[in-house]
Amino acid sequence: MAKIGLSERVRVAAVRARGLRWLAASRVLNSRLLHWRAGTDALRHMLIVPPDLRSRDPSVWTELAAGHLGLAGQAAVLNKRSPFDIPALNQAWARELHGFSWLRHLAAADDLDAHRAGGEALVRWMNDRSFRQGLPAEPAVRARRILSILAHAPILLEGGEAADFATVGRGLSREIASLTRTWRGAEEARARLLALTALVAANLVLEGRERAFESAQRAWVFEIDRQLLGDGGHVSRNPSAVMELLLDWLPLRSCFDALKRPPPEALLVAIPRMLTMLRWLKLGDGTLARFNGASVAHPAELATLSAYDDRPLPAWGIAPASKYARLTGGASVVLVDAGGPPPLMMSGEAHAGCLSFEMSARKKLLFMNTGAPVAANQDWRPISRATASHTAVCLAEQSSSRLTRHPGLEAILAAVPLQYPAAVTATFDAGGEEQVFSGSHDGYLQRLGLIHYRELRLSADGTALQGIDRLETKGGQDRLKRDCPFAVHFHLDPQSRAERQGGGDAVLITLGDGQVWRFHATGAAISVEESQVFAGHAGPRPSLQVALRGACGGITEIRWFVSLTRDSTGLF
Numbered sequence: 355m356a357k358i359g360l361s362e363r364v365r366v367a368a369v370r371a372r373g374l375r376w377l378a379a380s381r382v383l384n385s386r387l388l389h390w391r392a393g394t395d396a397l398r399h400m401l402i403v404p405p406d407l408r409s410r411d412p413s414v415w416t417e418l419a420a421g422h423l424g425l426a427g428q429a430a431v432l433n434k435r436s437p438f439d440i441p442a443l444n445q446a447w448a449r450e451l452h453g454f455s456w457l458r459h460l461a462a463a464d465d466l467d468a469h470r471a472g473g474e475a476l477v478r479w480m481n482d483r484s485f486r487q488g489l490p491a492e493p494a495v496r497a498r499r500i501l502s503i504l505a506h507a508p509i510l511l512e513g514g515e516a517a518d519f520a521t522v523g524r525g526l527s528r529e530i531a532s533l534t535r536t537w538r539g540a541e542e543a544r545a546r547l548l549a550l551t552a553l554v555a556a557n558l559v560l561e562g563r564e565r566a567f568e569s570a571q572r573a574w575v576f577e578i579d580r581q582l583l584g585d586g587g588h589v590s591r592n593p594s595a596v597m598e599l600l601l602d603w604l605p606l607r608s609c610f611d612a613l614k615r616p617p618p619e620a621l622l623v624a625i626p627r628m629l630t631m632l633r634w635l636k637l638g639d640g641t642l643a644r645f646n647g648a649s650v651a652h653p654a655e656l657a658t659l660s661a662y663d664d665r666p667l668p669a670w671g672i673a674p675a676s677k678y679a680r681l682t683g684g685a686s687v688v689l690v691d692a693g694g695p696p697p698l699m700m701s702g703e704a705h706a707g708c709l710s711f712e713m714s715a716r717k718k719l720l721f722m723n724t725g726a727p728v729a730a731n732q733d734w735r736p737i738s739r740a741t742a743s744h745t746a747v748c749l750a751e752q753s754s755s756r757l758t759r760h761p762g763l764e765a766i767l768a769a770v771p772l773q774y775p776a777a778v779t780a781t782f783d784a785g786g787e788e789q790v791f792s793g794s795h796d797g798y799l800q801r802l803g804l805i806h807y808r809e810l811r812l813s814a815d816g817t818a819l820q821g822i823d824r825l826e827t828k829g830g831q832d833r834l835k836r837d838c839p840f841a842v843h844f845h846l847d848p849q850s851r852a853e854r855q856g857g858g859d860a861v862l863i864t865l866g867d868g869q870v871w872r873f874h875a876t877g878a879a880i881s882v883e884e885s886q887v888f889a890g891h892a893g894p895r896p897s898l899q900v901a902l903r904g905a906c907g908g909i910t911e912i913r914w915f916v917s918l919t920r921d922s923t924g925l926f
Contacts, residue, residue, distance in 0.1 A: 399562060404605045418460075427446075449489065457505075496529055583676055600625070649727065690810065692778070695708075715918070721846065776796060777796045793807070804826065840905065860872055
């Protein structure tokens, strides 16, 4: 376990102290004596209903009518009870329940009963005072609830009782007032940004909230500037963070436009950059690369967001701030993690995947990282963050990054942060017939005395990828004191098959659409081993991996080559 420096300890202490002060203040400000301040019937003063870009599944209503509610990857059996009357399956399930994002599925159902059920759930929640503290009052949960009510309550309450409409309207006002008082207590950066997004949206679309809008917008712009990188990535280096922010910010920008209000310059600058970054991190199968906490992403949502940006991708080679490299050739895409971990205070989701890569061939994945598990499967999270769960080089069964145990940081991030590698280099060359990425990192230098160098060469037609993984000592000594075992992992999609060929010095990889790729290597023993993919709503799925194993005595070079040998699609 790594330790943090004095400056980081001081910063953590300051954040924790600030959070505790706001927590104490919020308990006073949320007392019943002050609830009279939020008595306005907000829904009757909506100027516009924000759209919701998240994918909708009307079949959720069919399941709910049958007594099941699936949230955060787990389904609860209701037995004719309200979902608010049963024990929560876990905290992730409870957060989604109280965040009400599931209302979009009921709103999308062409069934009046579904709309009534959604409206009744809102009214029931607003009338239950026990939900005004604890988990339902967390800033991120409250923010998601506000955004969901703004987008769907007018539909779900249409044609209902006037008293119910007024109840939800007054409850929404109370929620906005509470979040205004407590958003600063959100210690985690993305939760704070979500809370401010909800406040800006609410104060924009509700009439007569000009002063509150200006205050929320100033704080929101500050957080945008603090958390968004110059190339459109998020400071956490999690590709999913970009997608989630865009799903909230694009509807908000449309509200500014419809109301003929000028959006802040920070938003106008950020959105095009983020759309470009999202496409930069998108593979040929329509999914986001599984780096640094990214889990399964809905291809439909990615396609919706991609439609907002039809400009050609920039000729970066390596994204200048986010540090992700993109190689393209023919119908193949290779994405490489070419950067170090994010700042310590943002590293709760980060993975030890430096110099790992993913590759798609046409619309199928050839190599992938195993990704982060969804909220319902958090027990797998530590394993998913390890270097061995990435298409990367792992030394002595250790990860290239080191977990950093610190009670204050873990409380803020709800996870163990990580540090290292400290020095990462990366270059890109597209001048010849191939696109070439070269990089190195020192994640193993202090513990094992080795630096990892990786080179990837993608052919112009995308049918061949050549790799070189080299391990060297810093001073160039020929020998280490003892040999260091290594493994180079190449994780495959669960739909792919792999089998040793001939004498066993090569592996044939068959993708789901019939493509067959031949993989062979020198400098290490090749094998096909079991693996598992963590990214997915259904939980970990069994898969396979090609592994190259051996021992490094000082300077070791592993060369490997994968090429398309048969393509039944005829599209290469």
